[in-house]
Amino acid sequence: MATRTILTLPDPRLRLVSKPVAKVDAEIRKLVEDMFETMYGAPGIGLAAVQVGVPKRVVTTDLAKKDEPKNPKVYINPELLWASEERAAYEEGCLSIPEYYEEVERPAHVKVRYTDLDGNEQEIEANGLLATCLQHEIDHLNGVLFIDHISKLKRSRVIKKFAKAARRETEEAE
Ligand code: GNR
Numbered sequence: 076m077a078t079r080t081i082l083t084l085p086d087p088r089l090r091l092v093s094k095p096v097a098k099v100d101a102e103i104r105k106l107v108e109d110m111f112e113t114m115y116g117a118p119g120i121g122l123a124a125v126q127v128g129v130p131k132r133v134v135t136t137d138l139a140k141k142d143e144p145k146n147p148k149v150y151i152n153p154e155l156l157w158a159s160e161e162r163a164a165y166e167e168g169c170l171s172i173p174e175y176y177e178e179v180e181r182p183a184h185v186k187v188r189y190t191d192l193d194g195n196e197q198e199i200e201a202n203g204l205l206a207t208c209l210q211h212e213i214d215h216l217n218g219v220l221f222i223d224h225i226s227k228l229k230r231s232r233v234i235k236k237f238a239k240a241a242r243r244e245t246e247e248a249e
């Protein structure tokens with residue numbers, strides 16, 4: 076296993092649309108292992124492969140709390156089959172936008188189809204934080220970030236802040 080580097084704003088690779096996985100092979104299994112190590116190390120409750128620079132439709136999650144046993148889940152080629160009219164608001168964060176949190180409203184209940192690590196098709200219904208997390212991760216696969224769901228003013232503020240920080244880092248390196 077190896078930890079991979081998590082891309083952060085304003086890295087343009089976060090805007091790539093990820094490609095479907097044709098076959099769950101050794102390369103995908105290695106990617107998934109590394110994603111878990113990276114996600115647990117961060118720590119985060121979810122991770123999309125594109126966040127470690129691999130634009131493939133692979134997502135890992137673990138929503139277990141600190142005192143609960145681990146609950147690692149893998150979603151390959153996840154598809155949103157249905158989303159409720161009812162919406163729920165959660166304070167979201169993103170490992171690619173460190174230390175920024177904002178409330179986002181999304182459908183409260185969703186149905187998702189995906190392929191598991193054994194290559195079998197699965198369907199789940201989710202609500203609560205899992206519903207939010209799965210939508211957040213599927214967004215990543217489409218090049219969408221949670222800040223795309225907040226007000227224009229808040230979004231431009233956070234983009235500016237990260238652009239400025241990135242600029243400062245390159246200046247320091249020169
Ligand atoms: O660790 C994470 N926490 C989180 C909290 C609320 C809604 C979504 C998330 S996902 C995030 C990890 C991440 O960036 N996944 O893409």
Ligand code: NI
Pocket residue numbers: 168169170171211215
């Ligand atoms: Ni994220």
